[in-house]
Amino acid sequence: MASDDQPVPVFSKPVTLRDVAAEAGVSVATASKALNDQGRMTAETRERIRETARRLGFRPNSLAQSLLRRRSFTVGLLTNDTYGRFSLPLMSGISDALVDNGVSVFLCNVEEDPRLGQLHVDAMLDKRVDGIIATGKRIDRHLPVDLGNLRVPVIYAFTQPDPDAIAFVSDDAGGARLAVEHLCRLGRKRIAHVTGPASFAVVHARAQAYRDVLAENGLPVTGPLLGSWSEAWGHEAVAHLFDGRRERPDAVFCGNDQIARGVIDALRERGLGVPGDVAVIGFDNWEIVAEATRPPLTSVDMNLVALGREAGLTLLSLVGGQPAAPGIRKLPCRLVVRQSCGHPPDG
Amino acid sequence: MASDDQPVPVFSKPVTLRDVAAEAGVSVATASKALNDQGRMTAETRERIRETARRLGFRPNSLAQSLLRRRSFTVGLLTNDTYGRFSLPLMSGISDALVDNGVSVFLCNVEEDPRLGQLHVDAMLDKRVDGIIATGKRIDRHLPVDLGNLRVPVIYAFTQPDPDAIAFVSDDAGGARLAVEHLCRLGRKRIAHVTGPASFAVVHARAQAYRDVLAENGLPVTGPLLGSWSEAWGHEAVAHLFDGRRERPDAVFCGNDQIARGVIDALRERGLGVPGDVAVIGFDNWEIVAEATRPPLTSVDMNLVALGREAGLTLLSLVGGQPAAPGIRKLPCRLVVRQSCGHPPDG
DNA sequence: CCTGTAAGAGAAAACCTTTTCCCAACTCGG
DNA sequence: CCGAGTTGGGAAAAGGTTTTCTCTTACAGG
Numbered sequence: 001m002a003s004d005d006q007p008v009p010v011f012s013k014p015v016t017l018r019d020v021a022a023e024a025g026v027s028v029a030t031a032s033k034a035l036n037d038q039g040r041m042t043a044e045t046r047e048r049i050r051e052t053a054r055r056l057g058f059r060p061n062s063l064a065q066s067l068l069r070r071r072s073f074t075v076g077l078l079t080n081d082t083y084g085r086f087s088l089p090l091m092s093g094i095s096d097a098l099v100d101n102g103v104s105v106f107l108c109n110v111e112e113d114p115r116l117g118q119l120h121v122d123a124m125l126d127k128r129v130d131g132i133i134a135t136g137k138r139i140d141r142h143l144p145v146d147l148g149n150l151r152v153p154v155i156y157a158f159t160q161p162d163p164d165a166i167a168f169v170s171d172d173a174g175g176a177r178l179a180v181e182h183l184c185r186l187g188r189k190r191i192a193h194v195t196g197p198a199s200f201a202v203v204h205a206r207a208q209a210y211r212d213v214l215a216e217n218g219l220p221v222t223g224p225l226l227g228s229w230s231e232a233w234g235h236e237a238v239a240h241l242f243d244g245r246r247e248r249p250d251a252v253f254c255g256n257d258q259i260a261r262g263v264i265d266a267l268r269e270r271g272l273g274v275p276g277d278v279a280v281i282g283f284d285n286w287e288i289v290a291e292a293t294r295p296p297l298t299s300v301d302m303n304l305v306a307l308g309r310e311a312g313l314t315l316l317s318l319v320g321g322q323p324a325a326p327g328i329r330k331l332p333c334r335l336v337v338r339q340s341c342g343h344p345p346d347g
Numbered sequence: 348m349a350s351d352d353q354p355v356p357v358f359s360k361p362v363t364l365r366d367v368a369a370e371a372g373v374s375v376a377t378a379s380k381a382l383n384d385q386g387r388m389t390a391e392t393r394e395r396i397r398e399t400a401r402r403l404g405f406r407p408n409s410l411a412q413s414l415l416r417r418r419s420f421t422v423g424l425l426t427n428d429t430y431g432r433f434s435l436p437l438m439s440g441i442s443d444a445l446v447d448n449g450v451s452v453f454l455c456n457v458e459e460d461p462r463l464g465q466l467h468v469d470a471m472l473d474k475r476v477d478g479i480i481a482t483g484k485r486i487d488r489h490l491p492v493d494l495g496n497l498r499v500p501v502i503y504a505f506t507q508p509d510p511d512a513i514a515f516v517s518d519d520a521g522g523a524r525l526a527v528e529h530l531c532r533l534g535r536k537r538i539a540h541v542t543g544p545a546s547f548a549v550v551h552a553r554a555q556a557y558r559d560v561l562a563e564n565g566l567p568v569t570g571p572l573l574g575s576w577s578e579a580w581g582h583e584a585v586a587h588l589f590d591g592r593r594e595r596p597d598a599v600f601c602g603n604d605q606i607a608r609g610v611i612d613a614l615r616e617r618g619l620g621v622p623g624d625v626a627v628i629g630f631d632n633w634e635i636v637a638e639a640t641r642p643p644l645t646s647v648d649m650n651l652v653a654l655g656r657e658a659g660l661t662l663l664s665l666v667g668g669q670p671a672a673p674g675i676r677k678l679p680c681r682l683v684v685r686q687s688c689g690h691p692p693d694g
Numbered sequence: 695c696c697t698g699t700a701a702g703a704g705a706a707a708a709c710c711t712t713t714t715c716c717c718a719a720c721t722c723g724g
Numbered sequence: 725c726c727g728a729g730t731t732g733g734g735a736a737a738a739g740g741t742t743t744t745c746t747c748t749t750a751c752a753g754g
Contacts, residue, residue, distance in 0.1 A: 014498065016710060027734050032712055039713090041732055062473040063414045064710035067739050072410065074474070077454070084435040095456050099463070104470055107424070107454035109442050116446070123451055126409040127421070151361065231639040258639065265612075292578040292605065363740060374704045379742060386743090388702055411740035414709045 081137035093308025117145030175333030188251035195255030234262020295339035428484035440655025464492030522680030542602025581609020
């Protein structure tokens, strides 16, 4: 009564369970049980302790809890994507999924440095993370660190080290199908494919799907044009496609949005209309690019936020002791229709 | 001797100091002192314990250490920039600075949600972070959470809540000076400024510097054109600037790289050469955009990685007990010269 | 030989919480 | 009135490490 007109003191040491117990006139054991709905005591005692804890602004020390429970409610997120186009939505999804479950995320940027990677992994293990999510900027390269036999579960997102790991990746072939089938439905007959370098696994997966869909629709297959992931390559590819004596494409399926942007700009410079003369579809649905092209770019979205969320939830269930089958989970892409292909397929 | 031909068992429980002590035939106290270079013992004992620890793969449990030391070697990074253009380099710098000092980073994306923000802050405090870095996507808006009277030091990066906090921001006015002075040195006489919306503080800071430099050089000041941060606005602004009956600019200083990109594209469409007829400078040095423009864009770089590093190091010194004066530290920008302004100023 | 000191190492407290076990008191049926 | 069961609550251990204090032994000096 004498001192409770003061709000919580501002710069004080953290108030511990012991403080609460002393203030409420009980033992720490009883205080703990009161706050955790454990044990037996009169409703009145329980409420009095709770009220005391509230008044003192008591918050349990997670460190002590973690030490005891051997569970820290913390996971490590390993990434080597300083660039961020892919890892940011991924991280956002992961973070969402985990935070909703009271789990915090250690961010570890390991670049391409194995030493740094090992440093981070060791630090995370020392801090007793409950699990690790590894994510990379490329599906077919993995992080410069061995996560093989850790004491904690590991999930891979957007990267896939070996077949018996648990990995979430986007269904690139499916995404490519979406795009090419969309173009077919719109009546395009000569669909070209301009994409990135052969050193990327996704280039082949998407190109194969592209060829498959064309074959299924009885359309001519022109081998995909492989280059770099840049606007400049988009420009250049248009020269290849439209300068030759052969029949000109009426649609271009691009390996990413930057290539698509280059393609669209080059087409405009040649006086070709998009989507009038040529329909264009991009990949990645990088909104900042897709929305800045004129016309705004229809693009395949890899649903990275959802992918991250799935990865996060799966890690959580693994941490919780649920078993999970090893292997790769491919998550479907979706087509975001804007204006670079003509009228939306509304039937 | 009997069992040390086995390497560290792979899936075992973590080995504790007690295990090491038992194996080496000493007490945990002695083992601890041996490993931490504390206390007195024969060099031989110390080395024997160390060797045992190595052999067993002992790693101290950070949770226990943190609990005891009241220092977790962990800091929280609060951001509301899901977009990432600014926060990624920032985070990278922060992370670098901290990791080099053995400090891990909790990543907390609070979006614009005060409830989420409070949740994260509470969780970080419960986990006994040593400090917090708050970073936002806008200098003049701060996070939806009150970090006023925490038990741990707080540093702001790229955002600035109130004058008596410690904040690191880029020197936008200085950056604008760099750009406009560069154009002046190149002999440009009619320099326009196309920038973002008036609701951004940086717009005014940069515009003022722009006017100052023009005045200092005896050049005519045409009020800056305020719009959005988009390519589309860059296009539109060119129409404003070049359609009128008044004298046409021979240089445009743009508020960001996307605007600059729009400006350059629009200029080309009108048959105006860059940098021949018009020099263009951007802001942010967003490499993916700056390098894709034709010609590659000269742009002001805010040195966000360095800014992040400074913020991280300052937080560390604060955590270490060093005092730091409150207030705003403006870090200089730098001009990255590419080809959109003509010959580099080499003298 | 005795005392003082230093070396070497261990016991125990501390950090904070949770949980198991236990004890005292009370109630109730017989 | 007695034994059994229940109720309310506390003591203590556990989790892993660090640090202070204490203790034993050895050795040097007198």
